[in-house]
Amino acid sequence: MVEKVDTIVVGAGPAGSAAAYSLARADNQVLLVERAKTPGEKNVSGGVLFGSVLHQLIPNFWEDAPIERTIINRNLVFLSGESSFSLDFSSKKLENPPHCGYSIIRYDFDQWFAKRAEEAGALLATGIRVDELAWENKQVVGIRAGDDEIRANVVVAADGINSQLTEQAGLRKGLRTKHIGLGIKEVIDLPSDIIENRFHLEGNEGTAHTYLGCTKGYPGGGFLYTNRESLSLGIVVKLPAFEKATKTKAPEFIDYLKQFPYIQRIIKDGNTIEYSAHLVPEGGYSGLSKLYTNGLLVVGDAAGLALNIGYALEGMNFAIASGIAAATTIQRAHQQRNYTKKTMKHYQRLMNQSFVIKDMKTFQNAPAIISSPRLMKAYPDFINNFAHQLYQSTATPRPKLMNLLLKHVIHEISLPYLIIDGLQAVRGL
Amino acid sequence: MNSNIEDKLGTLRYNIDKESHILVNFEICKNCKPKPCILGCPAQCFELINDEVRFQYEDCIECGTCKILCDKDAIHWNYPRGTFGVAFRKG
Ligand SMILES: Cc1cc2nc3c(=O)[nH]c(=O)nc-3n(C[C@H](O)[C@H](O)[C@H](O)COP(=O)(O)OP(=O)(O)OC[C@H]3O[C@@H](n4cnc5c(N)ncnc54)[C@H](O)[C@@H]3O)c2cc1C
Ligand code: SF4
Ligand code: SF4
Numbered sequence: 337m338v339e340k341v342d343t344i345v346v347g348a349g350p351a352g353s354a355a356a357y358s359l360a361r362a363d364n365q366v367l368l369v370e371r372a373k374t375p376g377e378k379n380v381s382g383g384v385l386f387g388s389v390l391h392q393l394i395p396n397f398w399e400d401a402p403i404e405r406t407i408i409n410r411n412l413v414f415l416s417g418e419s420s421f422s423l424d425f426s427s428k429k430l431e432n433p434p435h436c437g438y439s440i441i442r443y444d445f446d447q448w449f450a451k452r453a454e455e456a457g458a459l460l461a462t463g464i465r466v467d468e469l470a471w472e473n474k475q476v477v478g479i480r481a482g483d484d485e486i487r488a489n490v491v492v493a494a495d496g497i498n499s500q501l502t503e504q505a506g507l508r509k510g511l512r513t514k515h516i517g518l519g520i521k522e523v524i525d526l527p528s529d530i531i532e533n534r535f536h537l538e539g540n541e542g543t544a545h546t547y548l549g550c551t552k553g554y555p556g557g558g559f560l561y562t563n564r565e566s567l568s569l570g571i572v573v574k575l576p577a578f579e580k581a582t583k584t585k586a587p588e589f590i591d592y593l594k595q596f597p598y599i600q601r602i603i604k605d606g607n608t609i610e611y612s613a614h615l616v617p618e619g620g621y622s623g624l625s626k627l628y629t630n631g632l633l634v635v636g637d638a639a640g641l642a643l644n645i646g647y648a649l650e651g652m653n654f655a656i657a658s659g660i661a662a663a664t665t666i667q668r669a670h671q672q673r674n675y676t677k678k679t680m681k682h683y684q685r686l687m688n689q690s691f692v693i694k695d696m697k698t699f700q701n702a703p704a705i706i707s708s709p710r711l712m713k714a715y716p717d718f719i720n721n722f723a724h725q726l727y728q729s730t731a732t733p734r735p736k737l738m739n740l741l742l743k744h745v746i747h748e749i750s751l752p753y754l755i756i757d758g759l760q761a762v763r764g765l
Numbered sequence: 766m767n768s769n770i771e772d773k774l775g776t777l778r779y780n781i782d783k784e785s786h787i788l789v790n791f792e793i794c795k796n797c798k799p800k801p802c803i804l805g806c807p808a809q810c811f812e813l814i815n816d817e818v819r820f821q822y823e824d825c826i827e828c829g830t831c832k833i834l835c836d837k838d839a840i841h842w843n844y845p846r847g848t849f850g851v852a853f854r855k856g
Contacts (some may be wrong), residue, residue: 442856
């Protein structure tokens with residue numbers, strides 16, 4: 337194998353492939369190292385990919401990439417026992433590229449993206465687990481994998497949320513449980529015509545659901561995305577749920593979601609064809625690691641670059657944006673023939689200017705708000721009870737709407753909390 | 766609809782290495798009250814049998830939850846060696 341290359345990118349997820357593709361296309365020598373035999377084999381997302389960033393890198397990528405469906409419907413559902421209350425939004429306008437969301441399957445998508453990087457000239461080495469960084473005078477000078485050492489001017493750590501490289505470089509101390517969610521997912525097969533009938537879709541239109549009230553009161557939520565011939569159903573639970581004696585084991589959270597009548601109707605007659613789990617960075621702005629040091633840039637989940645604002649989870653988009661910014665920084669460093677912090681710092685600058693860090697700052701209170709225990713249980717219960725009272729027929733005089741509302745509010749959620757949560761949500765989301 | 770964890774893990778393909786990629790120091794576990802790894806592992810690799818923690822790596826889906834939940838440094842964690850471990854077909 338080559339002994340020295342310009343750049344080594346560790347990890348062929350969206351962040352790593354974006355960096356490798358950008359560099360290769362600009363005729364830079366780049367080695368993309370992935371521990372899986374085939375890129376994508378180790379990776380899990382919901383997943384809806386927002387199109388705008390990838391479109392900048394690979395124009396009209398949707399014509400070529402393995403896309404499942406284009407999301408034209410979003411549904412936020414409050415689940416409570418037998419009941420469900422939905423905020424359902426559909427619009428053909430959601431379909432306009434590149435600003436729309438596409439449901440994807442990571443095994444297919446990651447392979448495609450890594451292949452594009454390869455075609456652009458990147459050297460893809462799969463089945464290799466990078467064990468550590470190689471250092472010289474406080475400068476990262478390459479990687480080690482088993483007995484092999486490969487040198488490079490710059491290493492890009494795109495090794496995902498459990499990034500060993502970021503920790504070895506001292507850019508982050510261990511992850512904190514409150515900054516991390518555990519995502520558990522099942523892919524459930526269903527024929528495409530049933531999916532289209534069940535969700536009122538046509539052709540390759542798709543829907544994306546977010547569920548609240550389905551995590552036993554612990555911070556987290558559920559999701560469902562339609563693929564061409566399957567559904568991606570999952571749940572994200574923040575790790576502190578397991579630090580308390582919850583008695584609920586992780587796999588039981590997705591079974592709990594599946595027992596709601598609303599979900600049962602949706603997945604009826606489907607079979608689980610894959611079970612998976614993966615961590616999600618949910619610390620928001622305060623969960624970010626340091627982004628660079630001498631000879632090293634950190635991109636994507638490895639840096640904590642993801643945002644969950646309750647009604648949407650963005651990670652892949654951020655990963656791709658950071659990969660592109662890292663590549664730009666490296667090209668600039670090549671010109672200056674300097675790979676110390678002095679040139680690496682440009683990456684931080686680019687990220688600060690990008691929508692990624694701006695969004696993470698704007699929504700820096702989101703992790704706290706969407707972790708509110710009331711949002712997880714009291715509000716879903718309240719809104720469903722209220723709707724139930726509103727619509728049920730009891731052959732007794734109906735209470736006035738406002739009285740009914742107040743009765744429920746006072747009964748189920750104390751008014752001060754309602755005001756505080758309302759204000760926080762308005763300011764923070 | 767398959768709902769037990771064995772069936773769910775049965776949907777997965779693995780290339781299992783001879784040696785475990787995760788090492789647990791069970792001496793430390795003896796003094797750990799909450800044992801969050803047992804609740805948190807989505808593949809139920811950690812089990813409590815006769816009050817003792819047991820661990821098997823074969824079903825591991827490489828999420829990293831156990832490493833983050835264990836605040837007693839009892840877990841020496843790594844991914845499996847290249848090409849080994851779980852292989853998702855969807856993800
Ligand atoms: C359940 C769930 C649902 C999600 N839903 C969405 C969604 O709907 N939309 C969205 O945008 N985001 C979503 N995300 C977040 C998104 O998946 C991540 O933010 C994104 O995958 C980050 O990309 P990455 O390239 O940084 O890391 P990853 O995709 O994790 O890629 C890291 C790569 O590095 C490799 N690697 C790791 N260590 C090594 C090593 N030592 N040597 C060699 N290779 C290594 C891995 O095998 C992997 O291929 C979701 C995440 C989860 C878990
Ligand atoms: S959390 Fe750590 S110390 Fe406690 S039982 Fe699990 S592995 Fe052992
Ligand atoms: S890495 Fe995940 S699946 Fe593997 S043992 Fe730890 S918690 Fe379980």
